[in-house]
Amino acid sequence: xxxxxxxxxxxxxxxxxxxxxxxxxxxxxxxxxxxxxxxxxxxxxxxxxxxxxxxxxxxxxxxxxxxxxxxxxxxxxxxxxxxxxxxxxxxxxxxxxxxxxxxxxxxxxxxxxxxxxxxxxxxxxxxxxxxxxxxxxxxxxxxxxxxxxxxxxxxxxxxxxxxxxxxxxxxxxxxxxxxxxxxxxxxxxxxxxxxxxxxxxxxxxxxxxxxxxxxxxxxxxxxxxxxxxxxxxxxxxxxxxxxxxxxxxxx
Amino acid sequence: xxxxxxxxxxxxxxxxxxxxxxxxxxxxxxxxxxxxxxxxxxxxxxxxxxxxxxxxxxxxxxxxxxxxxxxxxxxxxxxxxxxxxxxxxxxxxxxxxxxxxxxxxxxxxxxxxxxxxxxxxxxxxxxxxxxxxxxxxxxxxxxxxxxxxxxxxxxxxxxxxxxxxxxxxxxxxxxxxxxxxxxxxxxxxxxxxxxxxxxxxxxxxxxxxxxxxxxxxxxxxxxxxxxxxxxxxxxxxxxxxxxxxxxxxxx
Numbered sequence: 036x037x038x039x040x041x042x043x044x045x046x047x048x049x050x051x052x053x054x055x056x057x058x059x060x061x062x063x064x065x066x067x068x069x070x071x072x073x074x075x076x077x078x079x080x081x082x083x084x085x086x087x088x089x090x091x092x093x094x095x096x097x098x099x100x101x102x103x104x105x106x107x108x109x110x111x112x113x114x115x116x117x118x119x120x121x122x123x124x125x126x127x128x129x130x131x132x133x134x135x136x137x138x139x140x141x142x143x144x145x146x147x148x149x150x151x152x153x154x155x156x157x158x159x160x161x162x163x164x165x166x167x168x169x170x171x172x173x174x175x176x177x178x179x180x181x182x183x184x185x186x187x188x189x190x191x192x193x194x195x196x197x198x199x200x201x202x203x204x205x206x207x208x209x210x211x212x213x214x215x216x217x218x219x220x221x222x223x224x225x226x227x228x229x230x231x232x233x234x235x236x237x238x239x240x241x242x243x244x245x246x247x248x249x250x251x252x253x254x255x256x257x258x259x260x261x262x263x264x265x266x267x268x269x270x271x272x273x274x275x276x277x278x279x280x281x282x283x284x285x286x
Numbered sequence: 287x288x289x290x291x292x293x294x295x296x297x298x299x300x301x302x303x304x305x306x307x308x309x310x311x312x313x314x315x316x317x318x319x320x321x322x323x324x325x326x327x328x329x330x331x332x333x334x335x336x337x338x339x340x341x342x343x344x345x346x347x348x349x350x351x352x353x354x355x356x357x358x359x360x361x362x363x364x365x366x367x368x369x370x371x372x373x374x375x376x377x378x379x380x381x382x383x384x385x386x387x388x389x390x391x392x393x394x395x396x397x398x399x400x401x402x403x404x405x406x407x408x409x410x411x412x413x414x415x416x417x418x419x420x421x422x423x424x425x426x427x428x429x430x431x432x433x434x435x436x437x438x439x440x441x442x443x444x445x446x447x448x449x450x451x452x453x454x455x456x457x458x459x460x461x462x463x464x465x466x467x468x469x470x471x472x473x474x475x476x477x478x479x480x481x482x483x484x485x486x487x488x489x490x491x492x493x494x495x496x497x498x499x500x501x502x503x504x505x506x507x508x509x510x511x512x513x514x515x516x517x518x519x520x521x522x523x524x525x526x527x528x529x530x531x532x533x534x535x536x537x
Contacts, residue, residue, distance in 0.1 A: 037498050039292040039498060042288075129534070199527055201465075234454070238454050246491065
């Protein structure tokens with residue numbers, strides 16, 4: 036039987052700037068007597084990566100621009116928070132209903148440019164890592180140095196979606212696996228050639244991990260065991276739909 | 287440690303109209319010596335449900351309307367396929383780049399109204415079940431009658447997304463669990479009250495199952511074990527964002 040295990044790694048709570056996430060993961064595995072094996076995938080909540088990389092900002096250090104003040108009136112949100120969101124933004128996609136959807140400098144389209152108030156401490160916000168693929172590569176390399184094993188690594192965040200309620204976790208950084216699984220050109224059992232079968236497996240792995248992580252920060256790292264990784268390496272940027280092929284970006 | 291298992295159930299290939307999916311699942315579990323337990327969640331690819339419910343159509347029985355012929359020219363797709371898509375459609379959301387995004391009569395917004403050519407036999411297409419929540423309830427009840435256990439049941443399909451490439455599986459039918467996990471009002475460890483933390487767990491469970499299912503139809507049913515289901519029952523309709531709150535429906 037094809038079988039996956041999704042294992043929550045507890046005890047990684049108090050991450051501080053400068054910490055090595057790879058080392059913390061290795062140490063937590065040791066404490067819990069978990070031996071990482073080849074093919075394991077580590078899904079890491081971006082929040083602890085942002086903390087380790089110093090991507091945390093105190094709201095009271097921010098001077099809001101006039102644009103942030105305008106948006107603050109329109110959205111009923113803190114102008115300092117909006118100023119931080121604007122600094123993380125390449126362009127605004129939609130504003131309405133108390134929500135701001137933007138394209139970040141990385142190219143992700145999401146609410147609030149991924150700027151988040153939860154699980155960081157009162158009066159502070161977490162930004163997405165500057166280069167989440169690089170963060171994933173570094174974690175992978177740290178784990179390799181300590182354990183000799185090269186896991187796949189996914190940095191995850193919770194994104195909302197058009198049309199459907201609730202967030203699902205997606206991959207914002209990837210190392211050691213291809214984020215898309217392309218079955219186009221293969222035949223089904225009836226001889227039909229699959230034409231649209233590209234699965235965003237890195238996003239599905241992130242979503243699967245969220246079921247164990249939860250939203251309160253107790254389990255920021257999840258090990259997925261038994262998934263047969265295809266491809267040696269990849270980038271979360273492969274998940275971004277090019278603007279020219281996107282029906283929901285320009286209006 | 288919090289831990290989930292995701293177990294693919296093989297040997298459910300040749301589903302025919304009139305088959306009881308619940309009975310086929312029960313029999314496949316018996317053959318593979320898997321005993322279902324309370325709390326298990328069955329994720330069932332909609333394709334086998336559509337087959338059992340007779341929601342399969344031969345393309346050569348269809349007379350395309352003038353609207354289907356027009357769209358056929360615009361999109362470069364088979365006019366008979368487009369006629370079937372239009373019959374499943376409440377309204378068209380976007381047409382472009384060879385793609386048609388519609389709102390189905392159920393309220394799902396997806397490509398091709400969920401009409402699918404793969405894993406059904408050449409010259410045929412599968413429609414989504416008429417009432418996927420009802421399909422999920424029936425499977426749940428059939429399994430209960432045979433095993434005494436009441437699993438959660440999710441009917442899944444692969445949907446594309448704006449902005450991101452690749453499909454992820456989502457829940458189109460639900461029985462025996464709440465599809466949304468609402469943590470709003472709870473506090474994180476810093477005392478911050480969570481304000482936006484609603485996870486679409488039924489979609490995340492469907493996404494997790496796809497990692498084991500794959501796209502070629504060999505594993506149409508997956509058992510997810512170890513997830514603590516909240517709520518006695520729910521509907522996939524709870525996942526549909528109301529139009530008035532949706533920033534990407536009307537233009």
